């Protein structure tokens with residue numbers, strides 16, 4: 201038997217440090233090792249993903265490729281432009297592969313995809329090795345220790361992981377990498393079955409990428425935004441393992457910050473620099489190992505002693521939340537991302553009243569809104585023209601930068617759902633899915649459920665005001681002045697409520713509060729608020745109470761069949 205011929209399949213683990221899967225590949229002492237990334241049509245064309253996230257991915261790929269080449273000048277990250285399900289069976293044969301190695305990914309789509317690829321490998325006689333490395337603890341072990349149930353609270357996550365022992369220590373990056381083998385691609389190539397202009401708003405129709413499996417120059421080069429059909433990115437945040445490690449070094453250097461970090465005390469209004477680590481996009485693409493992050497922090501906490509913060513508010517607590525959502529998603533499966541069919545997600549009749557009058561079929565109570573109105577509110581939310589400057593500043597920051605602070609995300613998610621618009625959390629999650637650099641399916645859906653009080657959290661009466669919450673952090677409205685330049689010269693007294701500013705103050709600030717923000721806005725104007733927040737909060741609270749009293753969940757027959765209206 202000859203020495204192993206190994207494909208190392210990079211996906212959301214774009215790093216060399218602390219990679220148990222890469223170590224397993226190298227432990228095989230392969231004759232050849234191909235570091236490969238496959239251009240998956242699911243992400244390229246079907247998933248919602250805006251320009252900024254793609255740019256971050258390309259940064260991570262380029263940085264990884266350079267690091268690979270430093271370890272072996274003959275090697276790099278080889279990008280193949282075809283879906284892994286159809287590509288690998290052909291590679292197995294053409295490249296005479298003996299092993300396929302990758303990091304485990306428990307995301308819903310990833311699991312389906314890996315199952316297909318693993319079966320193809322089996323029939324080709326190729327051995328598959330996959331190792332956990334994306335989370336602090338192996339997500340499947342967590343679920344097993346939790347009797348197969350999803351972890352719907354930090355307590356349940358911690359009680360499951362208590363049986364598993366401490367988080368494993370990170371392992372060092374390799375010092376050298378084997379040569380890649382020959383890479384013939386003279387086989388039939390699949391073209392994607394969908395057009396690239398679906399979903400993401402920022403997508404142009406300029407798709408040139410899928411013509412040649414090895415890229416336009418036949419050299420397996422990393423994609424460009426143009427090939428992917430995107431215009432230039434706007435985010436100032438750059439990706440890559442080298443950057444991630446440097447950024448982590450910067451955090452750890454400040455021992456007091458690291459050891460005493462308490463999330464609720466960090467400001468959502470602080471920018472350049474922000475008040476939290478901004479390491480989430482690196483974790484999403486695996487450019488930073490979560491165990492590396494955890495242990496670097498934990499070691500500081502241990503040496504700091506008295507006065508150090510503890511989970512859930514501490515920095516390690518934040519990472520534990522991430523594991524909690526991963527394990528909840530993996531146990532629930534595809535229904536985790538929606539209400540219908542999800543036994544753990546409370547049913548709220550969003551957009552509509554929770555009670556209908558038996559005779560007229562019309563809403564009782566004053567919280568009725570028709571769905572046309574809700575759609576307008578949704579569009580104004582999405583474009584950052586609600587007329588509430590705090591909300592609009594956050595949405596515009598998200599659109600431009602692809603990242604906002606956790607409590608900013610709280611504000612937006614509460615406002616769209618139970619604390620203002622009464623619009624379905626799934627629609628908000630879709631907006632975040634497109635715009636976030638760190639979009640993590642499990643964390644995004646899970647946090648939207650938390651904020652909409654449909655799962656994980658139930659204190660629906662605790663609501664964020666789009667006025668006083670921002671004021672608490674940022675009296676002068678600096679975040680608003682940065683992202684809503686129409687208001688930059690407005691007196692701080694009115695910056696959160698510009699509709700209250702007398703005409704003279706508006707004139708002085710060079711702005712007029714008028715219009716709905718959707719129709720062609722006149723220069724120098726800022727829209728009126730789209731509703732009276734106090735009224736909407738009361739309406740939402742009443743509707744939430746009714747929905748909680750009714751107590752339906754996504755798996756209830758009435759929800760699945762859509763007959764809940766008969767209640």
Ligand code: FAD
Pocket residue numbers: 463476477478479480481483484515518519521522525604605606607609610613632636638639640641643644645647648651
């Ligand atoms: P830090 O405060 O520095 O925390 C360190 C790390 O802990 C983060 O990088 C992140 O990986 C993890 N973390 C922190 N808070 C959470 C949390 N609540 N849930 C899960 N992990 C957490 N986070 C994502 O990674 N991807 C998402 O798609 C995502 N969507 C969200 C949607 C909503 C509606 C809300 C309210 C939160 C969402 N979060 C998401 C969680 C959180 O807002 C971000 O992880 C955090 O703001 C990232 O910034 P940071 O790296 O500076 O975090």
